[in-house]
Amino acid sequence: MxxxxxxxxxxxxxxxxxxxxxxxxxxxxxxxARVPVSSHNPDIDEIGKSKSRLVxxxxxxxxxxxxxxxWCEYYKSRGMYAVRLDARNRAxxxxxxxxxxxxxxxxxxRNRRRGILNRPVRAMVAGIPNVGKSTFINSFAxxxxxxxxxxxxxxxxxxxxxxxxxxxxxxxxxxxxxxxxDQTIGLHLAFIGSIKDELLNRDEMAVELVxxxxxxxxxxxxxxxxxxxxxxxxxxxxxxxxxxNCLKKxxxxxxxxxxxxxxxxxxxxxxxxxxxxxPSLETIG
Numbered sequence: 001m002x003x004x005x006x007x008x009x010x011x012x013x014x015x016x017x018x019x020x021x022x023x024x025x026x027x028x029x030x031x032x033a034r035v036p037v038s039s040h041n042p043d044i045d046e047i048g049k050s051k052s053r054l055v056x057x058x059x060x061x062x063x064x065x066x067x068x069x070x071w072c073e074y075y076k077s078r079g080m081y082a083v084r085l086d087a088r089n090r091a092x093x094x095x096x097x098x099x100x101x102x103x104x105x106x107x108x109x110r111n112r113r114r115g116i117l118n119r120p121v122r123a124m125v126a127g128i129p130n131v132g133k134s135t136f137i138n139s140f141a142x143x144x145x146x147x148x149x150x151x152x153x154x155x156x157x158x159x160x161x162x163x164x165x166x167x168x169x170x171x172x173x174x175x176x177x178x179x180x181x182d183q184t185i186g187l188h189l190a191f192i193g194s195i196k197d198e199l200l201n202r203d204e205m206a207v208e209l210v211x212x213x214x215x216x217x218x219x220x221x222x223x224x225x226x227x228x229x230x231x232x233x234x235x236x237x238x239x240x241x242x243x244x245n246c247l248k249k250x251x252x253x254x255x256x257x258x259x260x261x262x263x264x265x266x267x268x269x270x271x272x273x274x275x276x277x278x279p280s281l282e283t284i285g
Contacts (some may be wrong), residue, residue: 025104026052030127033063037277038188038285052103053080058132060084067275074279087136124170125152
């Protein structure tokens with residue numbers, strides 16, 4: 001199964017980011033804490049190389065806490081700031097505010113020395129579609145969210161979101177590279193729902209998820225679906241269908257129904273806190 005995605009506006013969004021980067025002090029990238037490698041956009045490293053960087057591990061509440069910690073340490077070792085985040089429930093927002101000030105401390109100090117006081121930190125929020133960018137912006141801003149444009153020195157038409165007196169966000173579209181060089185990336189994005197399920201073979205995807213879970217989280221499927229785990233993910237997937245009464249007329253197993261059930265239970269956290277990707281120097285360039 002080939003995982004590819006070619007929305008035409010992605011190239012335009014990348015060009016827009018290359019222009020907008022000149023206007024900001026900080027690049028805030030949202031990744032999905034369950035798949036930080038696959039939900040990371042490699043273009044952001046190149047575009048934001050001269051800026052302070054903050055990575056937000058969103059949906060950290062659904063991810064394995066020990067791996068959340070490992071990822072935070074990993075980003076720190078690469079000279080970036082990182083914060084665990086649950087944007088939907090506003091968990092981690094106060095820490096984000098503090099880290100933004102810390103990340104831009106030198107810039108703020110330079111401004112002070114030049115007599116520029118009370119200028120807010122300007123940040124760009126970036127991330128692939130469905131990673132929670134809009135939810136983060138809305139949660140972070142709360143009711144104080146106001147969009148402003150046409151500021152001095154700001155290109156006409158730019159949307160700035162004034163969060164408070166200390167921070168302004170440039171509202172940019174999330175971007176993703178136009179094709180997946182590594183099919184594992186596509187598969188992992190499919191697991192978390194970043195690629196529309198209708199475009200994919202969900203049965204195959206569910207079997208691949210079973211394979212990952214058997215390898216990384218042995219016992220999770222056995223506990224959830226009351227089954228004996230086997231080395232063969234196809235067999236385990238059929239057990240799930242059987243044990244959850246996913247049947248067609250005539251008693252035949254309904255694999256499509258079982259796949260939808262398994263994927264939804266993984267995505268919603270009902271299988272427990274699970275992280276598919278672990279940091280290593282090999283996984284991110």
